[in-house]
Amino acid sequence: MEKKRKKDHPLFYTWHGMMYRCYKPYNSHYKYYGAQGITVDERWHDFWNFVYDIDNRMPNGHLLYSSDYQLDKDLKGGKIYSLENCVILSKKENQQLGYEKLQKRIVAFNDSQKIVFDSLGNVERQLNIKHGTLTSCLKRGNVHRKTGFRFKYIS
Structure with a gap:
């Protein structure tokens, strides 16, 4: 079976946004992520490992394919985007947690x-x-x- 191009995959922009927030100083959100020491687990630097983990190992990973859900690393209190640290939350839940944190x-x-x-x-x-x-x-x-x-x- 042939793999899709990364950019054509539904999870690409979730992964891309996560990587750019953490590693690209010119990203508008870098100051809140990479500059604060937030990183991505080395395994997830590879897009296809990220997809595999979301599809096969992440509880409720299938929900991330809906625009109503987001990947969150803060609920468990971590500074690393990883399979162990992340959960899938609805946008509403994630926004509420962000508000409470502020x-x-x-x-x-x-x-x-x-x-x-x-x-x-x-x-x-x-x-x-x-x-x-x-x-x-x-x-x-x-x-x-x-x-x-x-x-x-x-x-």
Whole structure:
């Protein structure tokens, strides 16, 4: 049986995008992937190994053929695209996970009190602080005069 040309295969652009994000500094998303130490398992540098693993070894790999699904390495917390580290998620699930990852928790503290907030917006609303003032306090470590709190990001 003759192999298709790579570019004609339905998984080509998934693989190509993954490789370019991780290894091509001119790719617009490289700063979020390759520049952050995200890599692709050596086995998957070969397109046909990637296809074989998706088709034969990846749980629910067949779903990746639908544009409603994506390959995700973050759910398991890894920095390597690999068979062991990746899962297939719906676009909606993947977007929700990305959104949750971007939400940084913030702690407001002084000598006697510590309050944890789930977002900048919650700090702003509950303590009645303007966005610019809060981000300035976070960057510089300054005490907010009206509340007496310092602020920092926590994970």
